[in-house]
Amino acid sequence: MSVYGKFESAEKKYKDIIDLPHPTSRKHPRMSLEARAAQFAPFAALTGHKEELQEERRLTKHKIIQDEGYREELDYALDHICQSEGEICIRCEYFVADKEKDGGDYKIATGIFKRIDSETNHLVLKDGMEIPVEDIVELEEIEDPTLDNV
DSSP: OOHHHHHHHHHHHTTTTTTSOOOOOSSSOOOOHHHHHHHTSOOOTTTTHHHHHHHHHOOOBOOOOOOHHHHHHHHHHHHHHHHOOSOOEEEEEEEEEOSSSSOEEEEEEEEEEEEEETTTTEEEETTSOEEEGGGEEEEEEEOOTTSOOO
């Protein structure tokens, strides 16, 4: 018997109910298409696992501890900037500790030097950014790109 023959026999068997309307319950309202689709949505058994793996793969850098000679050079550069007249544009590379794991990353900030906050021991830029002096690894005076050199 062919597949088509099986279909014909099934059609004959259910001929009395095949054209009836779909039954609806009086107790339970019809489920919306969104609710029906949600039943077949993929199940995430390991919620957050992908993010944990990404965090584990993320690399951090170790903080470089400078020797005493380099710290003296940095102190001299800070002293020179503090004593200078007028606005001085600086470029500062500093270490930012990672909140999640050991190590961190090095960032670069450029801006106009405002002051050294003696209470917090932070270098303060004109835009309000504060950088802990002990985290600074490089400091240099640069030409201010916003000024017109005419």
